Amino acid sequence: MQVLLSEIEGWFSSKRTHFDVFAEVDSRIEGWFKAEMLVLLTQLKERKLISDFKREAKVICTKTGKRKQVDFRICKDGNDHYCELKALCISQAARTPRNLGFYFRDDHVGLIKDFKKLDLLNISNRWVMAFIYPSPTTDSWKAIIQSVPSALSHWTPVTVPQNTHEPLFISLWQG
Secondary structure (H helix, E strand, O other): OOOOHHHHHHHHHOOHHHHHHHHHOOOOOHHHHHHHHHHHHHHHHHOOOOOEEEEEEEEEEOOOOOEEEEEEEEEEOOEEEEEEEEEEEOOOOOOOOOOHHHHHOOOOOOHHHHHHHHHOEOOOOEEEEEEEEOOOOHHHHHHHHHHOOHHHOOOEEOOOOOOOOOOOEEEEEEO
8 A cells, every 4th residue: 555655645636626625614525535546546457556456345354253344455466455544624614523633532433443443354454544634733643643542553654744734634554
């Protein structure tokens, strides 16, 4: 996934107006991000940068034996990578409580849920990709990293926000 990150960032960099509007109306549009990823992954497959992908891949949960859905399974260089996507609008333009901390609570909304879900699966190459808009400040990002429960400390961010003037930060986590 890290190898594909520059392709993903390049794809979304041309959509700056979208993120400005999404933030202005304080809207989480996860389905839009998934749709954009479908188009991008199709192009990456045509360019032979990946060999295959599947949306909503089903994987057996090691504890329950039941199947769980993962947003994407991406095959690159013979390895499967499983990735959950999240859209995190932190603008609070509509006076919502959805700041960065909102998405790092242990509930049904944020990243912690996806970290735990992927930990239940007998897979390697686990990823969570969060599309955060507008981009958080470096200080708020550092604080949120420290808030991740110690039981999930094996989940580490691969990316850090570089420029707080950008309308989008793609946060990639590996577990």
